[in-house]
Amino acid sequence: MGIYLPIAEMSVNVLVLLAMGAAVGFLSGMFGVGGGFLITPLLIFYNIPPGIAVATGANQVIASSFSGALAHFKRGTIDFKLGTVLLIGGVAGSTVGIFLFSLLRSIGQLDLIISLMYVVFLGAVGGLMLVESVNALRRNKEGVPQSLKKPGQHGWIHRLPLKMRFRASKLYVSVIPVLGLGAGIGLLSSIMGVGGGFIMVPALIYLLKVPTNVVVGTSLFQIIFVAAYTTIVHAEANQTVDVVLAFILMVGGVAGAQYGAKAGQRLRGEQLRALLGLLVVAVAIRLAFDLFLPPPAIYSLTPGL
Secondary structure (H helix, E strand, C coil): CEEEECCCCEEEEHHHHHHHHHHHHHHHHHHCCCCHHHHHHHHHHCCCCHHHHHHHHHHHHHHHHHHHHHHHHHHCCCCHHHHHHHHHHHHHHHHHHHHHHHHHHHCCCHHHHHHHHHHHHHHHHHHHHHHHHHHHHHHHHHCCCCCCCCCCCCHHHHHCCCEEEEHHHCEEEEHHHHHHHHHHHHHHHHHHCCCCHHHHHHHHHHHCCCCHHHHHHHHHHHHHHHHHHHHHHHHHHCCCCCHHHHHHHHHHHHHHHHHHHHHHCCCCHHHHHHHHHHHHHHHHHHHHHHHCCCCCCCCCCCCCC
16 A cells, blocks of 8 residues: 655555554553654665654654653653753754754765764663663572662762752752753754654663653653654754654554553563663664665765755
């Protein structure tokens, strides 16, 4: 069942796109990630131009994140105050990132930079998560007690000024690292078309020591608004948002996220981290492999797409 995408200027199979959206939505609800780190590479693998995949992928993130966040809101596992501070930093970072996106597109280096950033960030974050979670699973199997810090213990972060109390997360920490984390996620969101959950979730757990049961919902809450802002500005500044493609992905994503949130409740924290780490590393390896393959066409009439 084919359909024509007006901005991407190509015909695609609707059923394939619906399946992509549903799969990414399922992972979004399970792991607390927007799914952009997966949907953007999937679209690129499906021969969607990278520039359009990034901008449209950010739009799809909104739907799957909203659906997943709604499920967590019903369970009361969202720290709205923490999410709002992250959001403020995210909007600032997204603004800078969209400027860089336009610059890279104008000089014809957008495709290469997007692929390299995915390989580096996904490989590093996924590898660290996988190692830590596998060690935690091994300790559990051997009956070795965990030595994780309790919420509220932050090391050097705790000594920074401008502290704020986040009661839902049981934190009393400086807003500086929170704003910085949000800005970094916003920057990546606008350039890579990701919600940033694959970095946000481990950063909140390991850096800020936010309880795992609050991390997923708070991450999704912040991703909704940063992805919406990024999509709107991309559509205005770069005209790279394909509405038809975004709508198809959103339909699949909303349905998948609800099932993912339920599935995530059946797994322990270290099991979730291990699965997410394995998935992130797999995507990084696939993208790295593609960097060494000869391109299907040596020349392009639309540089940056």
